[in-house]
Amino acid sequence: MQFSLGPVLYFWPKAQILQFYREVAASDIDIVYLGETVCSKRRELKFEDYFALAQMLRDAGKQVCLSSMTLYEAPGELRELRKYVDNGEFLIEANDVGAISMLQDQGLPFVAGAAINCYNQHALRRLVSMGLTRWVVPVELSGQWLCDVLSQSIISDIRDCFSTEVFALGHLPLAWSGRCFTARSENRSKDQCELCCIKYPKGREVTSQDGSQVFVLNGIQTQSGYRYNLVNQLSAMQGLVDIVRLSPQQTGTFDWLAKFKANVDGKAPQQLGNSDSNGYWLNLAGMATG
Template identity: 45%
Template sequence: MRISLGPVPYHWPRADLLDFYARAGESSADVIYVGETVCAKRRELTPDDWLDIAARLAETGKEVVLSTLTLIEAASELGTVKRLCGQGRFAVEANDMGAVQLLAAQARSFVAGTAINIYSGRTLAVLHRDGLRRWVAPVELGRDAIEGILDEAGALGVRDGIETEVLGHGRLPLAWSARCFTARAADVPKDRCGFRCIEHPRGLPVHTQEGRRVFTINGIQTQSGAVCDLCDLWPELAAAGVDIFRVAAEGRHSLAVVEAMAAAVRERRAPELPPDDEPVCRGYWLGAAGMEPPA
């Protein structure tokens, strides 16, 4: 099993992003995803900057994948996606079907992100014909569902040509909307948001009246309130057919998780994670409500 570092979902200052990826290049991650996936208004880094970061990471021996926007709302945003899909050096994680079509038209292989609705082996087979070489399973799929999809893909003769990746640590991306919830929380219009999300480097927590954290607001994205943690279940993921364990890029703590997971897989043991007081969930993997904590 390999370890990947997902794209940074939050709006961080330019210096913080550059520092994070410099550290990521020195980490034990096998695969690193880079690019803006949430909001096109976030322009701390330009497409040229992302390509430069990708080149520097590649020099360290990492497999680098460029991630595209998940929700495209304007021609200018589509133009950025076309540029990323059109460059020929790095693989692309397609996070909407527009990017899939662009890549398929160029006969380029691609990674399907979690927002691509893949719920059957037949869907995998269809996308495999279009160039899919890896899929990041939708976060609501559990062990039994993934095993069933891979079994069906095997019966269709495509499983051996496809890698399976699962988000094993980090907040779960649940939904995207044309409305910016961070702007709404600040009582400002979306088109004059003032980039308020840069003030919340790990999102805005949303609690019930009883005080339970249920969601995290990240601009137009809604995430889980708790951190999904499947780290100690990595042998179970591997047995289910998962090839790559993804760690969400949510700060320097994430790089420590990468190191712990890499050591655990290499030494065939349970991971020794850094201390963290965040609430934890893993219900989806077990076929239960997603916010359910470990037993």
């Protein structure tokens, strides 16, 4: 079982991002995803910056993937996507089917991100025929669902053609919109957002009338209010999941990496906090903890 670090989902200042990836280079993470996946207006780092980081991390012994945006809305964004597709050195995580189309046109392999919504064995087989070498399971689906899909006869002859990755730590990316909810929360329009996301390095919390944290606003992305945490499910993933993904946290990312690695065989279970959940994986309500 390998461990990956997903792309930074929040809008952090450039200096903070560069420092974070220096720490990543010194860590024992196996796979690193780089790129802006949420909003093209977040330009603290450009493609050239991410490419330089990718080279640095590769030199540090990491496997590096460049992650595409999840929602493309303008021609300029597609031109930026073309730079990623044409990079010539690193595997691409496609988070939008437009990216898959570009990659397929060039005969390039790709990782299908969770936002591709591959829900069944037929879709999975089709994506493999298009060049998929790794897929990230949609975040709202359960371990039993994954087991059922991978055991289907239609998958058996291609099972060695791809690896399976599961999002296991972080606020779950649930939905994307043409509107920017963070801007709206400050009574701003999307076009006049003044990049207010940078004031919320962990996203902006949304609570219900009874005080429960139900969502986190992250620009155009809506995340789960509770942090998803599968640290105690790792032993059950053996033989089913190849890669476990941790989403970068503002603090504690590498502490959690150590906890995950220590509990691969279930010998170092962790106490989950009141704001942690694992319901989707256990086929429960998403906010539940089993």
